[in-house]
Amino acid sequence: MRAVDPLGQPSAPFFGVFSRGLVPPLARELRGWALLAAGSLAVAGLLALLLAASRTPVLGGLLPWGPAFFRTALVTHVVFSFIVWYLAFLGALSVVATARGGGSRAAGLGMAGLVLAVLGSGLLLVPTLAEWGEPSLNNYVPVLVHPLYYLGLGLLGLGVTLAVLRLFANAGGWRDPVVAGTLAAGACLLVAMACFVLAWLAIPSGQDVSSVNERLFWGGGHVLQFTNTALMLTGWHLLAGLAAGEAPLPPRLFGAAMAALVLFVLPAPAFYALFPVMGWEHREAFTLLLRYGLVLSPVVMGLGLVALFWRRRAVLRWTSVPMLALGLSILVFGIGGVFGYFLGVSDTRTPSHYHAVIGGVNLTFMGLMLAFLLPLLSRMPDESRAVRLQFPLYGLGQLMFSVGMFAAGAAGVPRKTAGAEQGLDSLGKIASMAVTGLGGLVAVIGGAMFVWISLRWLLARPRHG
Amino acid sequence: MADLLRTRWDQLAAAFVLAAGLGLFAAMPLWRWAGAPPQSRVAAIDVAEFEQRVEDFVAAHGTGEVEDGLPVVAPPPGEVPVIARRWQFYPALRLEAGQRYELHVASTDILHGFALEGAGADLLLPGGSAGVVTLVPQAPGRLAIQCSEYCGIEHNRMRAWVEVVGPQ
Numbered sequence: 001m002r003a004v005d006p007l008g009q010p011s012a013p014f015f016g017v018f019s020r021g022l023v024p025p026l027a028r029e030l031r032g033w034a035l036l037a038a039g040s041l042a043v044a045g046l047l048a049l050l051l052a053a054s055r056t057p058v059l060g061g062l063l064p065w066g067p068a069f070f071r072t073a074l075v076t077h078v079v080f081s082f083i084v085w086y087l088a089f090l091g092a093l094s095v096v097a098t099a100r101g102g103g104s105r106a107a108g109l110g111m112a113g114l115v116l117a118v119l120g121s122g123l124l125l126v127p128t129l130a131e132w133g134e135p136s137l138n139n140y141v142p143v144l145v146h147p148l149y150y151l152g153l154g155l156l157g158l159g160v161t162l163a164v165l166r167l168f169a170n171a172g173g174w175r176d177p178v179v180a181g182t183l184a185a186g187a188c189l190l191v192a193m194a195c196f197v198l199a200w201l202a203i204p205s206g207q208d209v210s211s212v213n214e215r216l217f218w219g220g221g222h223v224l225q226f227t228n229t230a231l232m233l234t235g236w237h238l239l240a241g242l243a244a245g246e247a248p249l250p251p252r253l254f255g256a257a258m259a260a261l262v263l264f265v266l267p268a269p270a271f272y273a274l275f276p277v278m279g280w281e282h283r284e285a286f287t288l289l290l291r292y293g294l295v296l297s298p299v300v301m302g303l304g305l306v307a308l309f310w311r312r313r314a315v316l317r318w319t320s321v322p323m324l325a326l327g328l329s330i331l332v333f334g335i336g337g338v339f340g341y342f343l344g345v346s347d348t349r350t351p352s353h354y355h356a357v358i359g360g361v362n363l364t365f366m367g368l369m370l371a372f373l374l375p376l377l378s379r380m381p382d383e384s385r386a387v388r389l390q391f392p393l394y395g396l397g398q399l400m401f402s403v404g405m406f407a408a409g410a411a412g413v414p415r416k417t418a419g420a421e422q423g424l425d426s427l428g429k430i431a432s433m434a435v436t437g438l439g440g441l442v443a444v445i446g447g448a449m450f451v452w453i454s455l456r457w458l459l460a461r462p463r464h465g
Numbered sequence: 466m467a468d469l470l471r472t473r474w475d476q477l478a479a480a481f482v483l484a485a486g487l488g489l490f491a492a493m494p495l496w497r498w499a500g501a502p503p504q505s506r507v508a509a510i511d512v513a514e515f516e517q518r519v520e521d522f523v524a525a526h527g528t529g530e531v532e533d534g535l536p537v538v539a540p541p542p543g544e545v546p547v548i549a550r551r552w553q554f555y556p557a558l559r560l561e562a563g564q565r566y567e568l569h570v571a572s573t574d575i576l577h578g579f580a581l582e583g584a585g586a587d588l589l590l591p592g593g594s595a596g597v598v599t600l601v602p603q604a605p606g607r608l609a610i611q612c613s614e615y616c617g618i619e620h621n622r623m624r625a626w627v628e629v630v631g632p633q
């Protein structure tokens with residue numbers, strides 16, 4: 001059982017302050033962020049069901065929405081599963097890192113941040129369900145072009161910013177990897193918020209609304225991926241501690257890997273002064289920032305983890321929840337990273353890359369929720385078969401989905417072939433699309449199990465003693 | 466071993482990661498020079514005039530065929546005017562391998578991108594402006610064209626290809 005319980009004996013030295021649990025106000029805040037995280041996936045899942053139903057002949061007619069609802073629901077589905085879910089984890093880890101430093105300063109800021117983030121996220125649902133505003137499927141943060149939608153996003157961003165500022169007011173030293181990782185994620189978030197504001201100010205009037213949205217979220221959206229990466233690596237550190245009782249990297253090296261992420265994004269706001277916001281150089285600068293800034297730290301951490309697994313191979317329990325989450329996360333994220341080097345001009349290899357990378361991050365967060373946050377809140381899911389099964393279902397489903405998409409993209413490269421060969425070619429395409437579809441279905445089942453398990457435990461009464 | 470990791474090796478590795486990060490960052494302008502396709506000069510145009518020019522071009526070099534609702538043109542080597550607009554590249558091109566073409570691509574409505582496989586080109590075109598891409602297709606086949614800047618709900622379908630045929 002050592003691998004499951006951060007409050008239990010064997011891993012207690014690794015988790016230090018957590019063996020005493022959280023003080024009640026911080027526990028309340030942490031539960032709020034955890035509920036927002038699990039709730040955001042629940043909302044994203046329900047919207048996915050609705051948008052599928054809106055395209056189904058008979059069912060679609062019974063729903064109160066028209067056929068245009070498909071894209072409206074798609075926008076909000078992406079925002080909840082990609083923005084709210086990740087930012088809620090930043091909020092949760094900011095509480096954890098604050099507790100780690102023993103901080104009690106600016107407590108009001110933390111609660112205010114949580115309330116604003118929940119309000120903002122809820123507000124996003126109003127224009128969605130009322131079908132207000134044109135859907136815009138621009139990169140990173142798709143939107144419904146309606147004032148309430150921008151207000152919701154703004155409140156969500158402001159809420160998480162407040163939570164980060166509270167952590168900065170209490171930061172207890174970079175030597176602690178949990179604090180270092182969360183501070184780095186928070187610093188990247190502040191830079192991203194600065195980029196959104198600078199873009200808002202810099203975009204000239206008279207542009208088409210789709211171009212405005214694209215460039216409004218382009219820079220900050222790229223920087224947010226550094227936040228997500230810092231959070232995932234902090235998650236890897238925590239899960240490794242739970243699974244192996246040891247940190248994968250020495251604290252100073254982990255701190256350097258985090259600092260390397262922050263160093264890359266710090267100059268990003270200057271791009272708004274250097275390159276016109278609607279221009280080619282501006283677009284290119286952020287693309288390069290991501291391509292060259294996001295590789296080093298995960299590779300260093302990945303090597304540390306492989307070394308750790310090797311050292312502890314005799315005592316690791318491979319089917320424990322933290323180990324399943326960590327192992328599958330590294331596998332799926334790593335494959336996604338490799339796919340990133342084979343992007344085709346206009347085929348399905350690009351989505352295969354980001355689906356795998358996102359799947360890898362999600363596996364870490366799911367593991368953190370079930371193996372770390374819930375026990376920290378004295379809500380310990382047993383290591384039942386369902387809890388354990390959820391990870392291979394989601395992870396291998398995502399992997400099948402991405403590999404199938406990659407294969408379809410590779411097979412779909414246009415080239416002149418003889419008739420017989422072309423038939424074989426399309427058979428390969430059909431097979432890879434079938435793998436993609438089956439993988440997607442399996443991943444959805446795993447994701448739904450996660451939402452059900454985590455919401456059930458978060459809403460149940462805590463277990464004491 | 467664990468002690469060693471936590472002292473000198475720890476510090477050296479941390480220093481290395483920071484140095485590598487800084488080095489990667491400093492090298493970004495180099496990568497931009499070496500790797501990314503350069504943005505060619507883009508100049509303002511008279512939209513109505515350019516549209517007329519393309520219509521005249523289609524009338525002169527059209528094959529009479531229609532592909533995806535677009536007329537197919539098979540022009541001689543030299544200047545080829547192309548319109549980028551929501552959500553198409555007009556007209557469809559059939560070009561000859563080994564010949565040299567100068568594609569004059571203009572956006573006649575809003576900001577679009579023009580990414581052409583095989584030419585290493587990626588133009589960003591504000592509405593009412595044009596850029597030039599030189600293309601010498603190497604072998605028969607298809608070269609993908611894609612809009613590389615989000616331009617509205619059908620942006621993902623703003624795709625086309627250049628059909629490259631062998632010497633006639």
Ligand SMILES: [Cu+2]
Nearest residue numbers: 577612616623
């Ligand atoms: Cu376009």
